[in-house]
Amino acid sequence: MIYQIQTKFRDEPRARGGLIRVREFTMKDAYSFHTSQEDLEAYYDRCYRAYERIYARAGVPEVIAVKSDSGMMGGKVSHEFMLLTDIGEDSIVICPECGFRANMEACDAITENVADETLEPLTEVFTGEAKTIEEVGKYLKVTDEKTCKAVVYQRNADDSYVLIFVRGDKEVNETKLTNYLKAEIHPAVDVENANLAAGNIGPVGLETKATVLFDRSIYGATNLVCGANKAEYHFTGFTPTRDLPEDTEYLDLSKAVEGGVCPNCRKHTLQIRRGIEVGNIFQLGKRYTEAMGMTYDAENGERKNPIMGCYGIGVGRLIASVCEAHHDDYGPIWPITIAPWQVEICALRIDDANVRAAADKLCSELEAAGVEVLYDDRPVSAGVMFSDADLLGAPVRVVISPKTLSRNAFELAARDKSFREDIAIDTAADAVEAKVKELIDAVNAKVPERL
Numbered sequence: 001m002i003y004q005i006q007t008k009f010r011d012e013p014r015a016r017g018g019l020i021r022v023r024e025f026t027m028k029d030a031y032s033f034h035t036s037q038e039d040l041e042a043y044y045d046r047c048y049r050a051y052e053r054i055y056a057r058a059g060v061p062e063v064i065a066v067k068s069d070s071g072m073m074g075g076k077v078s079h080e081f082m083l084l085t086d087i088g089e090d091s092i093v094i095c096p097e098c099g100f101r102a103n104m105e106a107c108d109a110i111t112e113n114v115a116d117e118t119l120e121p122l123t124e125v126f127t128g129e130a131k132t133i134e135e136v137g138k139y140l141k142v143t144d145e146k147t148c149k150a151v152v153y154q155r156n157a158d159d160s161y162v163l164i165f166v167r168g169d170k171e172v173n174e175t176k177l178t179n180y181l182k183a184e185i186h187p188a189v190d191v192e193n194a195n196l197a198a199g200n201i202g203p204v205g206l207e208t209k210a211t212v213l214f215d216r217s218i219y220g221a222t223n224l225v226c227g228a229n230k231a232e233y234h235f236t237g238f239t240p241t242r243d244l245p246e247d248t249e250y251l252d253l254s255k256a257v258e259g260g261v262c263p264n265c266r267k268h269t270l271q272i273r274r275g276i277e278v279g280n281i282f283q284l285g286k287r288y289t290e291a292m293g294m295t296y297d298a299e300n301g302e303r304k305n306p307i308m309g310c311y312g313i314g315v316g317r318l319i320a321s322v323c324e325a326h327h328d329d330y331g332p333i334w335p336i337t338i339a340p341w342q343v344e345i346c347a348l349r350i351d352d353a354n355v356r357a358a359a360d361k362l363c364s365e366l367e368a369a370g371v372e373v374l375y376d377d378r379p380v381s382a383g384v385m386f387s388d389a390d391l392l393g394a395p396v397r398v399v400i401s402p403k404t405l406s407r408n409a410f411e412l413a414a415r416d417k418s419f420r421e422d423i424a425i426d427t428a429a430d431a432v433e434a435k436v437k438e439l440i441d442a443v444n445a446k447v448p449e450r451l
Helices: 037-057 133-140 174-181 287-291 315-325 353-368 382-392 402-406 428-444
Strands: 002-009 024-034 063-067 077-084 090-094 101-103 123-126 148-155 161-167 185-187 211-215 224-227 233-238 271-285 307-314 343-347 373-376 396-400 409-414 420-424
Touching: 024 037, 024 315, 037 063, 037 077, 037 271, 037 307, 037 428, 063 090, 063 271, 077 090, 077 315, 133 224, 133 233, 148 174, 148 224, 161 174, 174 185, 174 211, 271 287, 271 315, 287 307, 307 315, 343 353, 343 382, 353 373, 353 396, 353 402, 353 428, 373 382, 396 402, 396 428, 402 409, 409 428, 420 428
Parallel strands: 063 101, 161 211, 343 373, 343 396
Antiparallel strands: 002 024, 024 307, 063 077, 077 271, 090 101, 090 271, 123 233, 148 161, 148 185, 224 233, 271 307, 396 409, 409 420
């Protein structure tokens, strides 16, 4: 494996979310090279566990791994590491029953259609100006799941049209569609140029040059409402297995939904959560080594392309994610394992010789013991100093002032307000060091074992 931590640039159309999505960012990239798929898979598992350990040691054991879409990176197996949070930009599909987890882009969408007892004939009916699923459903008094809607896209390369028929209550998963077509797409701008009746497009009697695809959400459905391919009219009684050719292919092109069927345990238990991607790993295969002519000499003298794995962590967005997971109204609460400083010494009334001497001595003793210390000796008020300490977020704070010295003590407090106590001046360094170790041990207790 080779790795680097380096500045990268991405031409984001709109930077947003603080450090979450920016044009210039810091990234940890690593690549592994293997002589067999079995070796890659074994090493991939080790890296998967290493990532779990990294996030737990960074103080965010809430990060979970989800099956993901490999996208432009290629490869057949990939996982994203996501911090679940309401402000996340990605949708995560989770099954609490069996532990299944996947990014929305990569999750199989399973629809269970129950056939009606009686099949209605395909009948053309007047629907007037009703064009959207909501309008047609209201006009004909049917629910969205008893409709079949048409969604039209165009390929970016040549603006050729792609038409997808999907159940009315489902949404097209554009990542799945892009992967199937092997082409970038965008929503259609002018469907009339494709000889399509906007708002009344249907699969029966359709004449078009567009690529026509059918989502499997309509397979097994009966008595649906669909467009009749002419203005102001729709069909009722559309049953795909009866009204479409026998060789019609039904594809997985829609999004999973809340309460949907889990692809793993087949229960109606899916939940949709939001998450921030803080890392990803891929089994790349030979896509890049073949393209770049990278080879090695095997034991038998044969020249071969190595098999690759790829492993990335967004360092900047990980910082932002930790802040999202650990903060209050006054600022960040850094986990002690990644805090810029483990301890902040707040010396109030630094003009007092006793305060200065005590604070200097404690700072020296802690630094000698290897504790990372921030020493605030500014001549400012307690309110300003404590407010700044909250913004800096050091997990442990020691307050030294004429008032604490009068008690022959320093005040030891947690940034997260979990403890506040007096410690004896003579043994203060030992007490602070012990508290730092206690907090580090608490983080490490949540770190899984190595493979």
